Amino acid sequence: MNLSRNFPHQLALLLVALQTDKLPICQQLADPTEKSLIAVLITFLDSKNYRTPITISRKTLGNMIRVKRSTLFSKLRQLKDKGMIEETNGELPIRLTVAAVKLLRCEPGTEAPAAASAEAGDKFFRVGKYSLPRQAIPLLNSGLNEQQIVLLLNEAKKAGTTLQTVLASHAEVISRYDGDSLFFIVRDLIRHPGKYRRSPAMPARAPHNARADARTQAIVAVAESHAASLLLPGEKLQRSRTGWDISLPQVSGGAPSPLGDSHIVMLEQRMRTLCERQQQSQPWQMRSGEQQWHWDGSLRHGQPLISNACGQRQRVSWAWLYQRLPDAAKWWDGTRPSSRMQGRRLTVRGIDYLVELICNGLAALQIQNGQSAGRIIQLPVEKLYAPEVAWQP
Incomplete structure (x- = not known):
């Protein structure tokens, strides 16, 4: 998630109050590192909803507060244990809890603008100038930007469905892709939903003859x-x-x-x-x-x-x-399978080999185990067709 292009005045006031220890949440923070972490998270919030999921990578977050990766994850766990943020395993989006939102108050009795309606906007979050469904978070984490997601939302609307429905119905297919490939796959799923549908199970029928x-x-x-x-x-x-x-x-x-x-x-x-x-x-x-x-x-x-x-x-x-x-x-492609062999592993009489190169009818094999591990041997490609050769998956 990118930093808001129009940084809201209310969040700026929160940062100043946080640095001067005038917020109730400051009493829950054990050291300056935790305070810096909360300050960075605030910069990525939406002034209308302080529970906006924050999707920046952990590496970027660590660089912003200038700590090692291990220290960052330790601090995130501590904030989670204190009830300040929700579960943050791996690269899951970071999200402030309702309790943390209530502690973001500039003056006693004045709650943060989004505290009362935090759950109301739970189904959507803002990325830049766009309001996107929460189900689209995995797309952001897999390399899509907000403009691509908006295009997919429009495609789904034209097709008479919703992006959320498509993502839920084809989660198994979508999980295999990322980046631009993911964008084109999801778009194809919207346009041609039947193309990726599982084949129905064969109906029961009378047994064949023996x-x-x-x-x-x-x-x-x-x-x-x-x-x-x-x-x-x-x-x-x-x-x-x-x-x-x-x-x-x-x-x-x-x-x-x-x-x-x-x-x-x-x-x-x-x-x-x-x-x-x-x-x-x-x-x-x-x-x-x-x-x-x-x-x-x-x-x-x-x-x-x-x-x-x-x-x-x-x-x-x-x-x-x-x-x-x-x-x-026996090779179905009808040609000598040299290109398919290169890079594969095989076993002959208990010794593992890696096919490094095939050229001019010769195969260069690297021994993978035993006393000769690392050595390169050469032999004619025909030897790779021998019955004692066991190819590894």
Whole structure:
């Protein structure tokens, strides 16, 4: 919150009375530091409401009274214990209590102008020349200025709603952003409320046949074990109380939603695309039981049909075939995943590594633990596709 552009005469009188120990509140202050702290808080008040939430950062407040951060928080706790201010954990706005407002009196029997109506203006507070709803305080603390909040208030009015309603309905989405990004997200929430709405839970329905259930379970199991390569950045597959949830950045702002048939089809289609791409570029051999099998692109009822040297043919699922792809072919983006590997951590035989750089087919790895911690080793990128490599989330 910025200092009032038109500093009111009444607050100036309060500061003079405070410095000359003529206010009842002075008897509650233990030392000059507490008095300086109260004086700074007074400069940010509204003459019509002495309980205005004060949203300046703790760092700025400490600089203004010239004390260390630890000293500032100690004094704030002492004022809170004395009943002068409300809870001030972290960067919460500072707010004088009703008891403190009653002690801000220039003469006996003369109460501060806003004491009688302190609670009346409780729902709004002033920032500069604007009167803003109290629910907008988190927006100020997250980097928005008063002009941006006024623009959002006008947007909400045009949309036939209120900014307070939007903030309450989408608190989970809003908490992920700050600064200008937060402004555009809130504006988009006002203009397109359905875009970020959670997907409704899938309605209960009759159970599938055993074959369909087995197919779904196989696809989900393979997708979970190969999430690093099969899912795109921002996508997440996780267990829930009722089954599985999936998070997609383009749906509900990335909020988890129940895994449905459309998601199963999407995951299976990715597996199929990768298998067909590899078969067209370089067919591969796979082992099942004691025999070697290969796939020539044949299908039966939409599923791959593999063959062995004896001429036997067998239908398998796309999940089964995807698991037996060469490791370098399992990445969904269809390219060598060098850029996605860089900056990630991996573990091989109990040793942790950080991928610092990938260039010209070589990977530079920094050892993270053990006696060789800090050393840099180089190896071909192909080595990162080996089965013993465990990528960390």
